[in-house]
Amino acid sequence: MSDSLRGPSRSADTPAAWRTYRYVVVRVVPRADREESVNTGVLLQLVDEKKRLEVALSDRWKLAELLEPGCDLAEMKAQLDAFVAVARGVAEAGTLAALPASERFHWLAAVRSAVVRCSQIHVGRTRDARRELQRILERAAPGLDENQRHACAEGRGE
Numbered sequence: 001m002s003d004s005l006r007g008p009s010r011s012a013d014t015p016a017a018w019r020t021y022r023y024v025v026v027r028v029v030p031r032a033d034r035e036e037s038v039n040t041g042v043l044l045q046l047v048d049e050k051k052r053l054e055v056a057l058s059d060r061w062k063l064a065e066l067l068e069p070g071c072d073l074a075e076m077k078a079q080l081d082a083f084v085a086v087a088r089g090v091a092e093a094g095t096l097a098a099l100p101a102s103e104r105f106h107w108l109a110a111v112r113s114a115v116v117r118c119s120q121i122h123v124g125r126t127r128d129a130r131r132e133l134q135r136i137l138e139r140a141a142p143g144l145d146e147n148q149r150h151a152c153a154e155g156r157g158e
Contacts, residue, residue, distance in 0.1 A: 018125045020047040021132065024109045024118035025140045026083065028061045028076055030068035032113050038063045039141040040080070043087055043118065044133045045105040053101050053108075054133050055087040058141045079116045083108060 026041035041057035061080060064071055085093035087108060089101075096107055109118045126132040 017127050019127070019129060020123065020125050021045060021129060022047065022105065022121050022123045023133075023136055024121055025136075026055070026057065026080075027117045027119065028064045028080070029115055029117055030064040030071040030076070032115075034067075036067045037117065038067065041141055042133060042137045043105065043108055044129065044136070045101055046129055047102075049101055051089065051101055053087045053089070053105055054129065055084050056133055056137045057084065058137060058143045060141050060143070076115055079114070083116050 021044055023042055023044040025039050026043055027037040028040050029035060029037045038060050040061040041055060044054045044056075046052075046054075057080060061076060062073065064076060065073060082093065086097045086104060089097045089104065091097060096104060099107065109121055111117075124132070
């Protein structure tokens, strides 16, 4: 199988079947001065992968309006889209997107005062990076339930 997330075909019993990865939790911060955040996704890099980063986002970023009513959700979404474009190496995202995966990962994970921020870097090992990405996302940024979606749509935090 040529899928880079699974890597070359390896027996599950051998140490070579395990791949080292690093990840950060992606957060949105509607007001930098208060530093309140909402976990909204995961950026993951397989250490031996030279070109590709994996990124997965939930719709939890919409909860930012509950922390800061009236925040610009459209701008927040645009910044998340730009983050994803750089992570995926989309040419239109500019020179950062052309960097090798490791450099893009560290640039995106760097500490900064911005609407989109990341946690500290975490490291692990897995046999199935795609499943691990989803497991981390479900734990760090579970999707919104129907009541949360309605509260966000109505602009209220009840």
